Amino acid sequence: xxxxxxxxEDAVVSYREDVALQGVSLSVRRGEFIGIIGPNGAGxxxxxxxxxxxxxxxxxxxxxxxxxxxxxxxHRLRKRxxxxxxxxxxxxxxxxxxxxxxxxxxYGRLGWFxxxxxxxxxxxxxxxxxxxxxxxxxxxxxxxSGGEYQRVAIxxxxxxxxxVFLFDEPTASIDPQAQRDILDLIQRIHRQYGATTLYVTHxxxxxxxxxxxxxxxxxxxxxxEGPRDAMLDKILLxxxxxxxxxxxxxxxx
Amino acid sequence: MDWTIFQHQYMQNALLAGFCAGVTCAVVGVLVVxxxxxxxxxxxxxxxxxxxxxxxxxxxxxxxxxxxxSLFSAALVGPLADRGELSPDSSIGIIFSLMLGLxxxxxxxxxxxxxxxxxxxxxxxxxxxxxDLVFLLATAALVVGLVVLFYKEIQAVICHRQVALAVxxxxxxxxxxxxxxxxxxxxxxxxxIGGLLIxxxxxxxxxxxxxxxxxxxxxLALAALFGVLSCWVGLAASYLWDLPAGAxxxxxxxxxxxxxxxxxxxxxxxQWVKPRTAN
Numbered sequence: 001x002x003x004x005x006x007x008x009e010d011a012v013v014s015y016r017e018d019v020a021l022q023g024v025s026l027s028v029r030r031g032e033f034i035g036i037i038g039p040n041g042a043g044x045x046x047x048x049x050x051x052x053x054x055x056x057x058x059x060x061x062x063x064x065x066x067x068x069x070x071x072x073x074x075h076r077l078r079k080r081x082x083x084x085x086x087x088x089x090x091x092x093x094x095x096x097x098x099x100x101x102x103x104x105x106x107y108g109r110l111g112w113f114x115x116x117x118x119x120x121x122x123x124x125x126x127x128x129x130x131x132x133x134x135x136x137x138x139x140x141x142x143x144x145s146g147g148e149y150q151r152v153a154i155x156x157x158x159x160x161x162x163x164v165f166l167f168d169e170p171t172a173s174i175d176p177q178a179q180r181d182i183l184d185l186i187q188r189i190h191r192q193y194g195a196t197t198l199y200v201t202h203x204x205x206x207x208x209x210x211x212x213x214x215x216x217x218x219x220x221x222x223x224x225e226g227p228r229d230a231m232l233d234k235i236l237l238x239x240x241x242x243x244x245x246x247x248x249x250x251x252x253x
Numbered sequence: 254m255d256w257t258i259f260q261h262q263y264m265q266n267a268l269l270a271g272f273c274a275g276v277t278c279a280v281v282g283v284l285v286v287x288x289x290x291x292x293x294x295x296x297x298x299x300x301x302x303x304x305x306x307x308x309x310x311x312x313x314x315x316x317x318x319x320x321x322x323s324l325f326s327a328a329l330v331g332p333l334a335d336r337g338e339l340s341p342d343s344s345i346g347i348i349f350s351l352m353l354g355l356x357x358x359x360x361x362x363x364x365x366x367x368x369x370x371x372x373x374x375x376x377x378x379x380x381x382x383x384x385d386l387v388f389l390l391a392t393a394a395l396v397v398g399l400v401v402l403f404y405k406e407i408q409a410v411i412c413h414r415q416v417a418l419a420v421x422x423x424x425x426x427x428x429x430x431x432x433x434x435x436x437x438x439x440x441x442x443x444x445x446i447g448g449l450l451i452x453x454x455x456x457x458x459x460x461x462x463x464x465x466x467x468x469x470x471x472x473l474a475l476a477a478l479f480g481v482l483s484c485w486v487g488l489a490a491s492y493l494w495d496l497p498a499g500a501x502x503x504x505x506x507x508x509x510x511x512x513x514x515x516x517x518x519x520x521x522x523x524q525w526v527k528p529r530t531a532n
Contacts, residue, residue, distance in 0.1 A: 054418060079421030088415075093519055095287060095469040096412040104409045108421025115405065140467040141412075153416075160420055 004063075005030045005164065005196050006051055011060035013046050020046040022220040023060070028198065033190055033210045035228065036200045038217035039241050044200040047217070048166045051198070052081045065163055079108040082157025082195075083166045087149055087173045092142035098152050099124055099137040105160035120159070127155035131185055147178025154185055158193075165190070165197040171206040183208050204237070216240050258492060263379055270381045271484025271502070273389035274442040274454065277396045279480030281438045282459030283473050284400075284431050287411040292345045293330060294435065294455035299352040300326035301440040302373060302448030306359035309370045316388065319443055323436035326352060331432050356448075376447025376499035378488070385444055392441040396434055400473065407431065408469050447499040457506035458483060461513035479509045 006028035013021040021043045028034055036044045049055030051064055053074030062070055069077045082105075102124045106116055128134040131151040136144065144152065150170050157165060167186060171179040187210040190197045201207055207214075214231035216224040218240060224231060258264050285293050304322025308315035326348050333344035363370055381389075400407060409417035410427040418424040435455075443451050458479035462472045487502030 052419065075421045075423050077421075078419055081419075083419040085415070085419075091289070093463060093467070094412050095463070095467050095472050096408060097467065100408065101413065101416075103405075104413060104416055105420055107405050107409055107417070110405070112406070113402070156416070156420075 003030045004028065005065055006198075007061075007063040008047070008050065009061045011047075011050055011062060012058045013043075013050060013055055014058055020220055021050065024220070024222055025060075026215065026222060026225075028196060030196055031194050032212055033197045033208070034199065034213050034215060035207050035211035036198060036215045036217060037204065037207065037240070038202065038223070040202055042202075042217040043220040044202070044217050045168050046220075047215075048083070048168050048198065048200060051164070052078050052083055052166060054078075054083075075108070079160070080162055081164045081166060082160050082162035084150065084153045084157060084168065084170045086169045087146040090142040090144075090149065092140070094140060094142045096141050097137070098133065098139050098141055098144065099128070101141045101152055102127060102155045102159055105156035105158070108160065123159050124155070127158040128152075130158065130189075131155045132181075145178070146174040147182065150174065150178075150182050151185065154182070154189065158189065163195055165193075165195050167197070167199045169201055169203075170199075171201070172203070179206055186210075204232075264488075264492075266381050266383075266386060267378045267488055267498070268485060269386060270378055270389055270445045271488055272481050273386075273393040274378075274445055275458070275480030275482070275484040276477045277389075277393045277438045277480075278442055278446075278451065278454040279458040279462075279476035280396055280400055280473055281431075281435045282455040282457075282480075283462060283469075283476045284407065284411055285435060286456065286459040286463055287469075287472075288414075288431075290341060290345070291456050291460075292342060292349070293327075293432070294439070294452040296330060296345045296349040296352065297323045297326050297432075297436050297439050298443070298448060298452040298455070299349055299356060301436070301443050301451075303352045303356040303359060304440070305373050305443060305448065306356050306363070306370055309373070310359045310363045315369075315373065316440065316444065319440035320437060322352070323440045324433055327432035327436040328429075331429055373443065373448050375497060376443070376445055376450060378445045378484075378498045378502070379491075381445050388441045389445065392438055396438055399430070399434060403427065403430075404470075412469075446502065450499045450503045453503040453506055454480060454483065457503075457510045461506075461510040464510075464513040464517035464519060467519075479506070479513070483509055 004027045008024060008026040011021050011024045024047065036047060038044055046055055050057060050062055053069035057070045062068065064077055065080055067077045103116055106120050110116060128137055131154050133148055133151045136148060171182050183206060187208050190210055199208055199211065211228050214228050215222055216231055223240060224236065285291055301319040301323040304318035305315035308318030330345055330348050360370055406422055406427050409422055410424050414424050439451055446454055458476045461479050462475035465475055466472050483506035484502050487505040488498055490496055490505065491498040491501040
């Protein structure tokens with residue numbers, strides 16, 4: 001439990017003239033559930049892309065699951081990390097079904113030249129059952145609602161069997177009931193699989209209760225970090241969100 | 254109709270060339286249409302055309318020029334679009350206009366008779382050589398073989414490129430592989446179908462298949478069928494009514510697309526039934 005599976009040291013990331021991360025350091029232990037909150041543009045998503053080596057590091061070091069992804073092959077690491085992004089716009093005519101989309105989660109580990117077998121398809125069907133969309137298995141992926149699509153994305157990372165889950169605002173742009181269902185699902189799979197989980201959101205109403213530690217980000221820096229209850233202080237949150245009242249719904253006033 | 258026409262070697266060669274070009278262009282077309290990179294086919298076709306014209310001007314094999322230019326344009330378009338400095342349609346548009354400019358420059362610089370250069374415009378499927386056929390067959394086998402071998406990676410990349418990258422598939426390598434396969438297909442098929450017409454054979458059969466199914470495997474099979482059908486119907490029309498073969502093939506492919514769109518289940522809207530009121 002005490003082993004650090006993610007260690008970020010003095011990370012700097014920039015997108016042309018904008019510096020997205022300015023000397024961020026962070027350590028995550030195996031099995032932890034970490035929430036990363038902050039206003040838009042704080043660098044929350046960039047942290048996730050640094051961890052799974054999809055973002056380019058300008059300076060600093062990152063060690064994830066014993067690999068330094070920005071020096072080594074990022075593909076090797078990404079096979080071991082499940083990543084769910086925000087709901088994206090999908091072409092409704094895309095020629096791929098829900099079941100095939102979930103199967104994509106297996107492809108990285110399968111590697112070149114190997115085809116998915118019966119056991120892989122059984123795992124896909126099991127994951128679809130677990131996230132509650134087994135009845136949509138044959139439907140084209142572009143025909144789903146935002147909430148259904150996110151459940152499929154979660155099924156995809158389940159079949160990937162990762163050691164780290166990264167969730168980047170998975171409940172953004174979906175209705176409140178679907179948001180609650182997705183949050184319950186994420187907490188359930190964290191408990192069930194015991195994987196290290198990082199969850200990014202700007203909306204405190206969608207912060208999972210299972211978060212043990214919170215990272216508060218502002219202007220590309222880790223502004224505060226600590227136990228969840230201490231970080232959900234109303235005054236602290238008001239300062240984080242530049243004077244706007246963003247009290248956590250579950251916190252006292 | 255005089256069926257003895259099919260006993261002639263040139264017609265048998267044309268049918269075989271149509272089969273190979275139809276299958277290869279359509280398969281590559283499905284990949285670019287699904288990735289919403291239809292203009293890419295147009296851009297690479299013009300690059301291949303410019304390269305071939307350079308070959309005519311400088312007296313080297315136009316096929317070599319076409320292959321080099323089309324691969325070069327594919328290698329330029331990908332990074333420009335990927336780095337986000339330009340949107341994919343802008344980067345493709347810039348390379349497209351550059352290649353068109355180069356094509357006309359090389360055409361203008363070519364001294365004497367321009368018959369060979371003009372043949373590259375319209376194509377000459379009725380006069381394909383044995384060497385052309387060998388290249389067409391080899392390209393068809395290569396493209397179909399690669400799609401079969403790397404089907405799962407290709408499906409992931411053309412449908413969910415970011416997801417493919419996130420699960421550990423070398424998505425960028427697969428993407429560039431698809432661009433290069435498009436380049437080679439166009440370059441090799443150009444002499445038969447024509448530099449100005451080839452992209453119709455890339456887009457129309459694929460777009461027609463896109464109208465009819467949500468299964469990628471069925472889409473690839475349907476597109477290949479439509480590609481071959483377009484070539485053979487075009488050849489028959491060309492023979493029957495003494496029309497230019499390349500133009501007939503392109504028009505056939507557009508007609509196939511028209512029929513597919515009319516029959517498309519994707520266009521059907523579920524009937525809305527007005528609820529009955531009490532009164």
